Amino acid sequence: MNQVIIIGGGPAGSVMGSYLSMAGIKNIILESAIHPRPHVGESMVTSSTRVYKEIGFLPILEKEGFPHKYGASWHDIKGRGASHIWFDEFPQEGINQPYTYHVDRGKLDLLLLKHAEKLGSEVYQGITVKQVLFDEKGYAAGVRVKIADQEVDLAAKMIVDASGRNTLLGRQLGIKKKDPIFNQYAVHAWFENVNRGEPETADFIHIYFLPVERGWAWQIPITDKITSMGVVAEKEVFMESKGDVEGYFNKYANSNEGLKYALSEARRINEFKQEGDYSYSMEKFVGNGFILVGDAARFVDPIFSSGVSIALYSAKYGSQFIQQAFETGDFSEAAFKPYEVKMRAGVSVWYEFIRLYYKLLPLFTHFIQSKKYRLEVLRLLQGEVYDRKEVPVLAAMRQYIETVEKTENHLLRSKLTSIPIDDLPEFTQLSQD
Ligand SMILES: Cc1cc2nc3c(=O)[nH]c(=O)nc-3n(C[C@H](O)[C@H](O)[C@H](O)COP(=O)(O)OP(=O)(O)OC[C@H]3O[C@@H](n4cnc5c(N)ncnc54)[C@H](O)[C@@H]3O)c2cc1C
Known part of the structure; x- marks a missing residue:
C-alpha cells in the first residue's frame, strides 16, 4: 500500500x-x-x-x-504619490536576503x-x-x-x-x-511595455486603489519585459459590465491616475483570464x-x-x-x-488584517507611515504570523476605526466602508455553499 x-x-x-x-x-x-x-x-x-x-x-x-521583489507600493486614486515598504526594514531571522520573488x-x-x-x-x-x-x-x-x-x-x-x-x-x-463577506472577481492578463515607475521601486508589486468598495489593481513584474496586470472588484461590480471583460478592465484601468499612466503605452500579450468565487x-x-x-x-x-x-x-x-x-x-x-x-490561527490573522484594511483604506496608509506601527505592519505583510498576540497593531487599527465611527465630524468618517469587522469566529457564521 x-x-x-x-x-x-x-x-x-x-x-x-x-x-x-x-x-x-x-x-x-x-x-x-x-x-x-x-x-x-x-x-x-x-x-x-x-x-x-x-x-x-x-x-x-x-x-x-x-x-527579485524588494518591496510593495500602494497608489491612491489621484496618483498623488505612493506609499512604499522595503522588506529589508524588517529582516527575517535565518534568511539573509532582503527580497522575495x-x-x-x-x-x-x-x-x-x-x-x-x-x-x-x-x-x-x-x-x-x-x-x-x-x-x-x-x-x-x-x-x-x-x-x-x-x-x-x-x-x-x-x-x-x-x-x-x-x-x-x-x-x-x-x-x-x-x-459571508467577500465575493470578489478578478480579471487579469500579461502586458508588455508597462511603465513600472521609478527605478527604485520598478520591481515592487504595485497596488492601485480603485474607486469602488474593495476594488484594487495589481502590477507584478514577470520578466524584464512582461508585467502581469489585474483588476479586482466585487463580483456585482463585474456583473454590471455584462460580460464585456475588456471594457471592464479598461474602465477600471482608467479610474486610477497611476494605473492609467502605467498602462498608457502597454500592449496586452495574452487573453484576459477571470477568477471568481474564490472566498471560502x-x-x-x-x-x-x-x-x-x-x-x-x-x-x-x-x-x-x-x-x-x-x-x-x-x-x-x-x-x-x-x-x-x-x-x-x-x-x-x-x-x-x-x-x-x-x-486557522494564521489565516485568521490575515482575515482580520484584510477586513481592517478594507474598512478604512487611509488607515492602512497612515499605519505604514507611522514610526510606531510600521514594523509591525511590515511583519504582517511578510506573512509569518501564526499568533495574533505577536501583532498588537491589529488591536490598534481596530481602536482607531472605532474612534472614527464614533466621532461624527471625523475627517475620515466618509471613508469608512460597510465591511463588518466584528470578531467572526471561523465557520460559525459562514453560509453553506
Ligand atoms: C485573483 C487572485 C490573485 C492572487 N494573487 C496571488 C499573489 O499575488 N500571491 C500569492 O501568493 N497568491 C495569490 N493568489 C492565491 C494563489 O493563487 C493560491 O493561494 C495558490 O495557488 C494556492 O496553491 P495550491 O497549491 O493550494 O493550489 P493550486 O496552485 O491551485 O494547485 C492545485 C493543483 O491541483 C490540481 N488539481 C485540482 N484538482 C485535481 C484533481 N481532482 N486531481 C488531480 N489534480 C488536481 C490543479 O491542476 C492544480 O495544479 C491569488 C488568487 C487569486 C484568486
Whole structure:
C-alpha cells in the first residue's frame, strides 16, 4: 500500500511531497494538468523564502532568474504619490536576503513539482482524482483516479488534498462554506511595455486603489519585459459590465491616475483570464486519515499576496503531523487537529488584517507611515504570523476605526466602508455553499 497520496501538484502539493520525502515518507503526487500550466498568484511574500530554503529550492529560484521583489507600493486614486515598504526594514531571522520573488506560475509550479520528484515523490501528471475512498471505519483509504478512459482505485494510508480551488474533498464531504463577506472577481492578463515607475521601486508589486468598495489593481513584474496586470472588484461590480471583460478592465484601468499612466503605452500579450468565487473555507481541515492543505482548505482574498505562502506553510506544518502519525500509528482526526488549529490561527490573522484594511483604506496608509506601527505592519505583510498576540497593531487599527465611527465630524468618517469587522469566529457564521 502507498504511504501518502497527494492530490494536486501545485505549490502546496509539491512542497508537501518534498517535506515528506525529506522525512523518509514515500508519497505519490497526482496532478490533473500537464505542467507548465498558467495560474494566478504571481507575487510572493517573504515568509515563502524560509520554506524554499528548507526544501533546498532557493538555488533553483536564483538560477532560473525569477525577478527579485524588494518591496510593495500602494497608489491612491489621484496618483498623488505612493506609499512604499522595503522588506529589508524588517529582516527575517535565518534568511539573509532582503527580497522575495515574483513568478511565472507555470514555470514555478513545474520547477517545484520536478524538485519534489528529485527529492523522492512519485509524480504522475495528466491524472485526475475523481474521489477519495473511505474504509468501513471512516478513514480515508485511497483515491479513485481516471487514467485515459479507465477508473482505477489506489490505496494509501494517508490522503492529502492539495487540489487548490477545485476543493475536491471539501466538495465531496459537503464541508465547503462561502465566505459571508467577500465575493470578489478578478480579471487579469500579461502586458508588455508597462511603465513600472521609478527605478527604485520598478520591481515592487504595485497596488492601485480603485474607486469602488474593495476594488484594487495589481502590477507584478514577470520578466524584464512582461508585467502581469489585474483588476479586482466585487463580483456585482463585474456583473454590471455584462460580460464585456475588456471594457471592464479598461474602465477600471482608467479610474486610477497611476494605473492609467502605467498602462498608457502597454500592449496586452495574452487573453484576459477571470477568477471568481474564490472566498471560502472548509468546515474542517482534517479528518481520519486525511488533511487539506493550501487553497483546498481555505482562501479569502489576494490583496496581500498571502496565498502561496499559506499553501507552503500548510504543507510544512501538515507534513510534521503526518510524520508524527507514521511514528505513532495514530491517523485519527484528533491526531491532526493541532495542524488545523495552527493554520486557522494564521489565516485568521490575515482575515482580520484584510477586513481592517478594507474598512478604512487611509488607515492602512497612515499605519505604514507611522514610526510606531510600521514594523509591525511590515511583519504582517511578510506573512509569518501564526499568533495574533505577536501583532498588537491589529488591536490598534481596530481602536482607531472605532474612534472614527464614533466621532461624527471625523475627517475620515466618509471613508469608512460597510465591511463588518466584528470578531467572526471561523465557520460559525459562514453560509453553506
Ligand atoms: C485573483 C487572485 C490573485 C492572487 N494573487 C496571488 C499573489 O499575488 N500571491 C500569492 O501568493 N497568491 C495569490 N493568489 C492565491 C494563489 O493563487 C493560491 O493561494 C495558490 O495557488 C494556492 O496553491 P495550491 O497549491 O493550494 O493550489 P493550486 O496552485 O491551485 O494547485 C492545485 C493543483 O491541483 C490540481 N488539481 C485540482 N484538482 C485535481 C484533481 N481532482 N486531481 C488531480 N489534480 C488536481 C490543479 O491542476 C492544480 O495544479 C491569488 C488568487 C487569486 C484568486
